[in-house]
Amino acid sequence: MKLCMIGTGYVGLVSGVCFSDLGNDVVCVDKDTKKIELLKKGNIPIYEPGLTELVTKNYKNGRLKFSNDLKKSVRDSDIIFICVGTPTKKNGSSADLSQVYNVIKEITTSINKYKIIITKSTVPVTTGDVIEKLLFKKNKKKTFSVVSNPEFLREGEAIRDFSYPDRIVIGSNDKKSNRILRSLYAPLLSKGAQYLNTSRRAAELIKYASNAFLATKITFINELANLCEKLNINVEDISIGMGLDKRIGGRFLRAGPAYGGSCFPKDTKAITSTAKKHKINLSVIKTVIKSNKHRSNILLDRVYEILGKKIKGKKISFLGVTFKANTDDMRDSSSLKMIPILSKKGAIVNYFDPTGFKTELSKIKNVRYLDSIKKTVEGSDLVIIHTEWNDFKSINFKNLVKRKKFSIFDMRNICSPIKIRAQGFKYYSIGR
Numbered sequence: 090m091k092l093c094m095i096g097t098g099y100v101g102l103v104s105g106v107c108f109s110d111l112g113n114d115v116v117c118v119d120k121d122t123k124k125i126e127l128l129k130k131g132n133i134p135i136y137e138p139g140l141t142e143l144v145t146k147n148y149k150n151g152r153l154k155f156s157n158d159l160k161k162s163v164r165d166s167d168i169i170f171i172c173v174g175t176p177t178k179k180n181g182s183s184a185d186l187s188q189v190y191n192v193i194k195e196i197t198t199s200i201n202k203y204k205i206i207i208t209k210s211t212v213p214v215t216t217g218d219v220i221e222k223l224l225f226k227k228n229k230k231k232t233f234s235v236v237s238n239p240e241f242l243r244e245g246e247a248i249r250d251f252s253y254p255d256r257i258v259i260g261s262n263d264k265k266s267n268r269i270l271r272s273l274y275a276p277l278l279s280k281g282a283q284y285l286n287t288s289r290r291a292a293e294l295i296k297y298a299s300n301a302f303l304a305t306k307i308t309f310i311n312e313l314a315n316l317c318e319k320l321n322i323n324v325e326d327i328s329i330g331m332g333l334d335k336r337i338g339g340r341f342l343r344a345g346p347a348y349g350g351s352c353f354p355k356d357t358k359a360i361t362s363t364a365k366k367h368k369i370n371l372s373v374i375k376t377v378i379k380s381n382k383h384r385s386n387i388l389l390d391r392v393y394e395i396l397g398k399k400i401k402g403k404k405i406s407f408l409g410v411t412f413k414a415n416t417d418d419m420r421d422s423s424s425l426k427m428i429p430i431l432s433k434k435g436a437i438v439n440y441f442d443p444t445g446f447k448t449e450l451s452k453i454k455n456v457r458y459l460d461s462i463k464k465t466v467e468g469s470d471l472v473i474i475h476t477e478w479n480d481f482k483s484i485n486f487k488n489l490v491k492r493k494k495f496s497i498f499d500m501r502n503i504c505s506p507i508k509i510r511a512q513g514f515k516y517y518s519i520g521r
């Protein structure tokens with residue numbers, strides 16, 4: 090099948106290359122000419138394990154193409170995936186759909202034969218209805234279907250998530266598009282993915298509800314971790330004990346810093362905003378947003394406690410600053426909340442991240458990037474393991490540096506307390 094992915098961010102690029110790997114002809118379109126030129130040369134703008142290899146392979150065999158020409162790419166394709174960003178509006182909490190509607194405006198005259206127009210971007214319920222109306226104005230014979238097909242890819246795991254999905258959700262109100270899309274996804278269905286055909290509105294809501302629910306699970310266990318610390322209970326036992334109940338499930342019950350990234354914070358806000366428009370109070374999700382906002386303060390209070398309430402002049406090292414491992418993404422990372430506050434209080438902050446220097450931290454006083462774990466940790470009063478990179482899981486801190494007076498605050502529970510304490514360090518973690 091001939092596919093066109095509009096937008097070469099995480100969603101568009103990963104889905105596009107994976108679809109081409111399944112044997113489809115895919116053109117990935119972006120208005121950013123520089124980005125497209127770089128992609129043609131094999132330079133991938135995002136850090137995603139396995140992506141470079143897959144792009145190179147499919148670009149070479151000719152199934153994957155890159156283009157700036159939106160209209161032509163749409164004309165030449167059968168299925169159009171809209172994969173542009175839907176960030177939070179500058180002055181509010183609802184989703185900014187300007188990029189989606191700009192795309193629609195541009196492609197209305199390119200519908201030269203039957204096409205399926207799909208929103209893969211996370212869009213509020215009824216966006217598909219609006220898109221259909223806009224397209225209908227110029228295409229009265231209605232040679233198109235508008236479908237919602239939300240993505241459930243995690244950054245850092247995106248290729249795996251695409252290749253082995255739990256479910257494919259197709260929100261489509263007509264049989265033709267449903268039949269075509271079932272056959273597009275057939276290679277994944279044969280590996281065990283569930284195919285769910287719903288109304289378009291339901292598919293749009295499934296995406297928000299899923300992200301909001303996962304954010305709720307994380308917030309739930311984060312709050313329980315606070316209680317575990319007071320009661321001298323290991324929160325991991327609680328996660329396992331709860332997760333063994335199949336009704337609950339063990340995934341996304343890992344306590345840690347506030348959840349971040351480009352999706353959970355944005356989507357929890359957007360769904361409450363949609364609900365408000367319809368005079369519905371999603372009080373659980375609102376509480377999750379509030380609790381997550383406060384999470385960094387709770388962890389900072391622990392930092393103050395560990396350092397005896399004296400922060401001025403203290404050397405604090407961050408191992409990992411991205412919002413999670415296997416990504417270079419800093420969006421809504423809790424490190425961006427904690428580091429500026431520590432700097433303001435007079436701390437000297439060193440950081441190391443496997444994905445390198447971060448411009449987001451470059452203007453903060455007394456904060457500097459060092460290019461190795463050893464250099465970062467040297468001379469520290471406190472080492473904070475902020476992100477769960479494999480690189481930090483087996484560090485022998487005792488052999489790493491000469492001055493070993495520092496304490497360790499493992500915000501991801503990736504180290505063994507017994508091992509680290511046996512090396513002579515004061516070790517703190519989350520909920521245990």
Ligand code: UGA
Nearest residue numbers: 240241242243244307341342343345348349350352412413
């Ligand atoms: C999330 C969803 O997991 C994807 O299904 C969805 O497609 C994507 O958003 C999206 O809407 O595009 P992502 O933001 O890449 O994916 O990252 P997650 O792996 O979900 O992690 C989000 C945050 O939750 C991170 O800060 C992570 O550290 C935190 N987290 C996750 C925990 O604190 N504990 C957990 O047990 C799991």
